[in-house]
Amino acid sequence: MIAPQFVHGVRPEGFLEVDAARLLLVVGRFARPASEKTYPPACKPADPFVAHFASEYYLQKLDFLLRYPAYFIHELTELYQSGDPAAADRDLITSTIRRIHGDREPELQTIPFRKFWRGAYERRDDVEAWWWSRGLVFVKFELRGTAAPWKHYFLTQAGREIAGKLVRDVPHARWYADRIGQIYRFMGHLTAADIKARQYKHAKYREANLNEFIPDLTAEEIADNFRQVFGESMEVAVG
Amino acid sequence: MAKSQSKQPVAAITPAEPPLNIDDLTDRAIAKFAARSRDEYSREEVKQIVAGLDLAKIQPTRRVPRLLIRRLKFTGTKALDAVNSPIDYDQTFKSGVNALIIEDNLVGKSSVLKTIKFALTGSDDEYDPEVRRWIKDIWLQFSLDNRPYTILLARREDGLHGRLVPGDHECLIEKVPKAAASHGFYHRGDAEVQQALDSFFVQEFGLATLGWNRANASGDGGSIEVWAKWTTYFQALRIPDDDHTYLLCKPEYANQDLVLFSAFLGLHLSAPLNQLSMDSAALRKQKAFSVEQAAELARKKEELVKKRMALRQQLVALDAEQARRMQVITGGNLAQQLVEAQGKYVEVNAEVKEIEEQAKTLSSQVQQATATARRLREQIDLSRLLTGLDVTICPNCARSIEAGAVQREKDSHQCRLCIRPVPAADEDEEAILEAAAKNFDQQAAELKARVADVNREMVAARKQAESAQSLTETLQKTINEGVTKGLPTPQENDRRGKLHEEIGGINQEIASIDRILNGGSVENPERKGKIIEKVQVVLKEEADLRNQEIEKRLNELATEVIKALRAEQITGIKCYPTGKVKLTKHGELVSFSGIKNPGERYRAKLALFLAMMRLGCEAGIGRHPGLLLLDQLGTAELVTSDLQASAAALRRIEEQFSDRVQIICFTTKAEFRVATVSDKVYGHRVVGTDGKKYAF
Numbered sequence: 028m029i030a031p032q033f034v035h036g037v038r039p040e041g042f043l044e045v046d047a048a049r050l051l052l053v054v055g056r057f058a059r060p061a062s063e064k065t066y067p068p069a070c071k072p073a074d075p076f077v078a079h080f081a082s083e084y085y086l087q088k089l090d091f092l093l094r095y096p097a098y099f100i101h102e103l104t105e106l107y108q109s110g111d112p113a114a115a116d117r118d119l120i121t122s123t124i125r126r127i128h129g130d131r132e133p134e135l136q137t138i139p140f141r142k143f144w145r146g147a148y149e150r151r152d153d154v155e156a157w158w159w160s161r162g163l164v165f166v167k168f169e170l171r172g173t174a175a176p177w178k179h180y181f182l183t184q185a186g187r188e189i190a191g192k193l194v195r196d197v198p199h200a201r202w203y204a205d206r207i208g209q210i211y212r213f214m215g216h217l218t219a220a221d222i223k224a225r226q227y228k229h230a231k232y233r234e235a236n237l238n239e240f241i242p243d244l245t246a247e248e249i250a251d252n253f254r255q256v257f258g259e260s261m262e263v264a265v266g
Numbered sequence: 267m268a269k270s271q272s273k274q275p276v277a278a279i280t281p282a283e284p285p286l287n288i289d290d291l292t293d294r295a296i297a298k299f300a301a302r303s304r305d306e307y308s309r310e311e312v313k314q315i316v317a318g319l320d321l322a323k324i325q326p327t328r329r330v331p332r333l334l335i336r337r338l339k340f341t342g343t344k345a346l347d348a349v350n351s352p353i354d355y356d357q358t359f360k361s362g363v364n365a366l367i368i369e370d371n372l373v374g375k376s377s378v379l380k381t382i383k384f385a386l387t388g389s390d391d392e393y394d395p396e397v398r399r400w401i402k403d404i405w406l407q408f409s410l411d412n413r414p415y416t417i418l419l420a421r422r423e424d425g426l427h428g429r430l431v432p433g434d435h436e437c438l439i440e441k442v443p444k445a446a447a448s449h450g451f452y453h454r455g456d457a458e459v460q461q462a463l464d465s466f467f468v469q470e471f472g473l474a475t476l477g478w479n480r481a482n483a484s485g486d487g488g489s490i491e492v493w494a495k496w497t498t499y500f501q502a503l504r505i506p507d508d509d510h511t512y513l514l515c516k517p518e519y520a521n522q523d524l525v526l527f528s529a530f531l532g533l534h535l536s537a538p539l540n541q542l543s544m545d546s547a548a549l550r551k552q553k554a555f556s557v558e559q560a561a562e563l564a565r566k567k568e569e570l571v572k573k574r575m576a577l578r579q580q581l582v583a584l585d586a587e588q589a590r591r592m593q594v595i596t597g598g599n600l601a602q603q604l605v606e607a608q609g610k611y612v613e614v615n616a617e618v619k620e621i622e623e624q625a626k627t628l629s630s631q632v633q634q635a636t637a638t639a640r641r642l643r644e645q646i647d648l649s650r651l652l653t654g655l656d657v658t659i660c661p662n663c664a665r666s667i668e669a670g671a672v673q674r675e676k677d678s679h680q681c682r683l684c685i686r687p688v689p690a691a692d693e694d695e696e697a698i699l700e701a702a703a704k705n706f707d708q709q710a711a712e713l714k715a716r717v718a719d720v721n722r723e724m725v726a727a728r729k730q731a732e733s734a735q736s737l738t739e740t741l742q743k744t745i746n747e748g749v750t751k752g753l754p755t756p757q758e759n760d761r762r763g764k765l766h767e768e769i770g771g772i773n774q775e776i777a778s779i780d781r782i783l784n785g786g787s788v789e790n791p792e793r794k795g796k797i798i799e800k801v802q803v804v805l806k807e808e809a810d811l812r813n814q815e816i817e818k819r820l821n822e823l824a825t826e827v828i829k830a831l832r833a834e835q836i837t838g839i840k841c842y843p844t845g846k847v848k849l850t851k852h853g854e855l856v857s858f859s860g861i862k863n864p865g866e867r868y869r870a871k872l873a874l875f876l877a878m879m880r881l882g883c884e885a886g887i888g889r890h891p892g893l894l895l896l897d898q899l900g901t902a903e904l905v906t907s908d909l910q911a912s913a914a915a916l917r918r919i920e921e922q923f924s925d926r927v928q929i930i931c932f933t934t935k936a937e938f939r940v941a942t943v944s945d946k947v948y949g950h951r952v953v954g955t956d957g958k959k960y961a962f
Contacts, residue, residue, distance in 0.1 A: 042641075042644075042645040042648075042649070044645065044648050044649040044652045044653075045641070045644055045645050045648050045649075047652070048648045048652060134633045134636065134637070135633075135636055135637050135640055136637070136640070137637065138637075138641070155661075156661035157661075159659055159661045159664065160657040160658070160659050160660065160661045160683075161655045161656065161657055161658065161659075162658050162659055163655075165664075189652075189655070192651065193648070193651060193652075196651060197647045197648055197651055198647070199643070199644040199647055199648060200647075200648065
């Protein structure tokens with residue numbers, strides 16, 4: 028279904044199908060196999076599922092990295108500088124960054140994210156309902172006393188198949204899958220709190236107003252940081 | 267004896283005669299031909315010769331500054347009879363007659379004179395070879411009127427270093443304070459130092475550019491032009507050790523004699539007359555050129571013209587850069603200019619910022635349009651795949667949708683969840699999205715074109731801002747550091763001087779080629795020679811008229827010095843336009859070599875030199891700077907009474923003219939102790955192990 032507000036001439040902020048597809052790919056990549064029983068037993072859905080992912084908070088953090096290639100470049104640079112083993116391969120890190128920069132991803136692939144209280148957050152009830160109604164992902168709540176309930180996502184076999192089909196048939200989805208793969212490779216070992224702490228180091232992120240789009244990092248900021256950390260220019264001389 | 271009453275410098279004489287007219291001179295030259303041959307020469311031919319002369323250079327009007335040697339210092343190591351001893355010569359000199367007297371030969375008197383010459387000209391060719399090796403550092407402090415200068419020469423491993431700086435200095439050449447070193451000049455290499463001193467003194471004394479012809483070394487009968495340099499002119503500042511059989515230059519250099527007198531007496535029209543004389547000599551020595559040789563010369567000339575053009579362009583660029591800086595200084599009130607420049611900078615900078623903001627906004631809009639187009643297409647692609655997914659579970663109660671509800675939706679188009687009518691599917695939804703994406707693509711393309719325009723505007727505005735900033739900084743720097751920062755740098759002056767020298771050299775080469783080409787096979791040398799001869803006659807007449815004032819003043823001055831010197835063999839001096847000078851007695855020409863007594867010849871010669879010296883500095887007509895070095899004074903005089911007469915003559919010069927001329931004598935004769943006052947008599951400074959007295 029297409030967002031009707033755009034069809035009537037209003038510029039769309041997003042499309043439900045796109046959000047549903049993108050987040051399905053994130054859940055598909057980061058979810059743990061059902062056999063590992065990483066979920067609380069009380070949350071287990073009645074219907075069959077193949078993998079489990081938690082939480083909504085983590086999903087939002089990962090989605091932010093997916094939607095802001097400039098921040099992802101910055102995080103790769105920082106991970107390398109801090110000596111994180113996952114990002115120790117200098118050549119791999121620099122070539123990954125240069126490819127993202129060379130493909131002008133920060134200009135073309137950035138999907139602005141709104142700030143909500145303490146970070147990037149957008150309600151995803153519509154996506155969850157869309158998933159659920161089509162039997163792709165079931166969402167369950169874990170009550171945690173006075174703390175905010177924790178959401179658990181259970182990926183069904185149908186959901187996994189649709190995710191695979193998307194990656195096979197739609198180039199846009201393939202791009203998301205590749206980036207999610209990179210996030211998993213370099214940052215998969217970080218917890219949601221770790222990622223949040225990293226994001227909060229950026230003044231622009233930290234100081235963004237409630238319900239406003241979080242400003243992106245500029246090309247100069249990215250290039251300066253790269254030069255400082257790697258001692259070379261991010262631009263590669265042609266010829 | 268009372269000093270002369272007429273000590274005030276006389277202002278330079280501006281010729282009362284009107285400027286020379288080419289047509290008038292042409293007519294007068296034609297009139298000089300015999301009536302029967304006059305028709306054989308066209309007026310144009312004659313006019314061409316006259317027009318080729320530099321008639322603007324009649325005579326310099328600036329009074330020549332007086333040259334006064336004030337102190338000579340030199341150091342080094344003397345190696346005599348296998349004994350090394352340090353040299354530390356330091357002698358002050360005063361205005362009037364100075365006498366360095368050491369009653370022995372080969373003790374270094376002449377070396378002192380030669381060191382003065384070396385310092386003033388950069389030429390050390392007269393030194394004895396060992397003395398040349400001994401002396402390492404030389405300081406010559408001198409004045410041009412009231413402007414003090416120091417010439418520093420230093421022999422180092424990489425050759426001769428030479429520096430001329432204003433003020434008095436006695437530090438090593440490498441240690442001259444920066445403030446002083448930024449004026450004057452500094453050169454390395456014998457030729458470079460000599461060239462720099464040549465330019466400096468020839469310019470200071472306003473000496474005419476004169477030359478002569480010398481036979482070609484190849485012996486092909488041709489000739490080359492030789493131009494007088496400062497080392498040539500220096501001969502008029504010195505009377506050497508000889509028997510005084512000639513007036514100024516040795517007879518073999520008689521042509522230089524004419525050049526020197528023309529220049530130092532400041533004779534009118536000396537440059538064009540010298541030019542004609544050289545042309546005439548070249549024609550006489552001319553050989554016919556083959557067509558190939560003429561073509562080769564023409565090709566060479568073309569190359570020289572191109573080279574000259576390139577050098578002139580460099581000069582223009584150099585001048586433009588200096589003019590820009592000078593504009594800062596001379597353009598009015600610096601503080602006011604700074605305020606204006608700062609205002610302009612703020613204004614232009616604000617404009618740059620505005621354009622930068624505009625460019626940023628446009629870039630952001632391009633990015634947004636491109637990204638939106640991409641997202642629309644992403645939606646098309648993803649929704650195409652996902653639209654077919656059936657809703658099988660109620661997201662509200664999490665239960666499966668009943669088969670009846672699905673069938674109802676198919677039959678009556680009621681939603682399987684909310685039962686309301688399902689809107690008809692819009693088949694064009696994809697097309698609408700694609701159209702919107704294309705629209706955004708187009709927007710992005712248009713914005714990009716504007717970005718390019720704005721970027722161009724930004725480049726121009728930034729340039730303006732940089733220029734305004736540069737001007738502001740220059741003004742601030744100028745105010746902070748003084749106007750000297752805006753003035754030409756020594757390097758620029760040096761470069762300009764070199765460019766002028768190169769251009770001047772090329773001009774001379776071109777002129778030589780022109781002479782050869784015009785006087786060669788193309789024209790009849792004999793015929794051209796005759797025209798030149800007639801033009802010379804006219805110019806000489808003109809110069810004669812104009813030189814009358816000079817000759818009159820020279821004789822007035824000569825009379826005084828002849829009287830003081832008691833040079834009774836002469837009573838006056840006669841000048842000819844070509845630079846020839848003759849002595850006279852009661853209006854009759856006197857043969858200088860005909861004066862039998864060497865002492866009398868010497869005094870007659872000294873009278874001529876002194877008159878010439880006073881004509882320059884005192885009367886402001888001639889160009890002699892008022893310094894005279896007398897080497898081996900008294901050697902030619904065998905009789906004691908003659909020595910005494912010469913010493914007495916110098917004493918009278920000291921008494922009457924000490925404030926107007928400077929004479930430095932180098933002699934072995936003790937008789938000259940009375941030639942001046944006692945504090946201007948200098949003796950030996952070193953006594954050798956053999957008890958011999960040495961100058962240093």
